[in-house]
Amino acid sequence: MKNKIKIFRAMHNLTQEHLAQAIGVNRQTILAIEKEKYIPSLDLAFRISRYFGVNVEEIFIFDEKTPVLVSHE
Amino acid sequence: MKKNTFYLISGCIALALLLIFWYSVELHTPVLIEIAFIIGIALVYLAQRRVTGVINDERDVKIGEQAMMRTMQVFWVVFCTFSIGAVMQILYVPTFPRPPSGSPPPDLLGPRMIGYIQLGLLCLMIFLYVGFRIYYARKYGDFETDEE
Numbered sequence: 448m449k450n451k452i453k454i455f456r457a458m459h460n461l462t463q464e465h466l467a468q469a470i471g472v473n474r475q476t477i478l479a480i481e482k483e484k485y486i487p488s489l490d491l492a493f494r495i496s497r498y499f500g501v502n503v504e505e506i507f508i509f510d511e512k513t514p515v516l517v518s519h520e
Numbered sequence: 521m522k523k524n525t526f527y528l529i530s531g532c533i534a535l536a537l538l539l540i541f542w543y544s545v546e547l548h549t550p551v552l553i554e555i556a557f558i559i560g561i562a563l564v565y566l567a568q569r570r571v572t573g574v575i576n577d578e579r580d581v582k583i584g585e586q587a588m589m590r591t592m593q594v595f596w597v598v599f600c601t602f603s604i605g606a607v608m609q610i611l612y613v614p615t616f617p618r619p620p621s622g623s624p625p626p627d628l629l630g631p632r633m634i635g636y637i638q639l640g641l642l643c644l645m646i647f648l649y650v651g652f653r654i655y656y657a658r659k660y661g662d663f664e665t666d667e668e
Contacts, residue, residue: 472575473577475579476579478666479579479661482664484659484660484661484664485579488578490578491578
């Protein structure tokens with residue numbers, strides 16, 4: 448699952464810390480999502496996209512090649 | 521309560537438990553350390569709930585869940601294998617071919633040694649959990665660095 452959080456953060460002039468505080472997670476979680484080390488839950492994905500005032504699909508890009516159980520490995 | 525205060529309290533509880541364990545051994549009363557252990561763990565849980573300024577988000581929960589699941593997957597096999605062997609020894613299950621009448625099967629492990637090994641296996645569980653936790657923390661980007 449690719450994402451554009453870093454781009455949206457730059458557009459809104461936000462640090463990882465500020466975004467993390469705004470949506471109630473740790474800064475490390477934002478960093479892990481940006482680096483594609485962690486796939487966020489639907490709830491968190493919606494919270495991030497609502498924060499930037501866009502649809503989920505505009506921030507998160509579904510990769511069809513990614514196995515369904517990748518997060519349970 | 522700050523996180524460091526919580527670690528300090530946990531350390532004090534661990535030290536107190538160690539002293540009670542020693543005292544319990546001296547008095548030959550296992551009930552003392554058993555009750556103290558339950559109270560100690562309850563106190564740690566209570567103190568943990570009062571820690572402020574720490575966000576436990578979904579990624580932290582996932583890391584903890586995955587680490588514990590893998591730990592149990594390994595631990596229960598090792599623990600059950602040993603326990604089955606120990607119970608067989610305690611129940612005096614006859615061996616095949618049967619030994620000559622009158623001579624008991626060789627005593628591989630005494631009850632004392634069984635207790636020590638079980639305690640060692642529980643310590644192994646803690647090491648396994650820490651190891652898996654570090655592995656999953658690394659996998660889910662805990663040690664990633666950024667330019668910020």
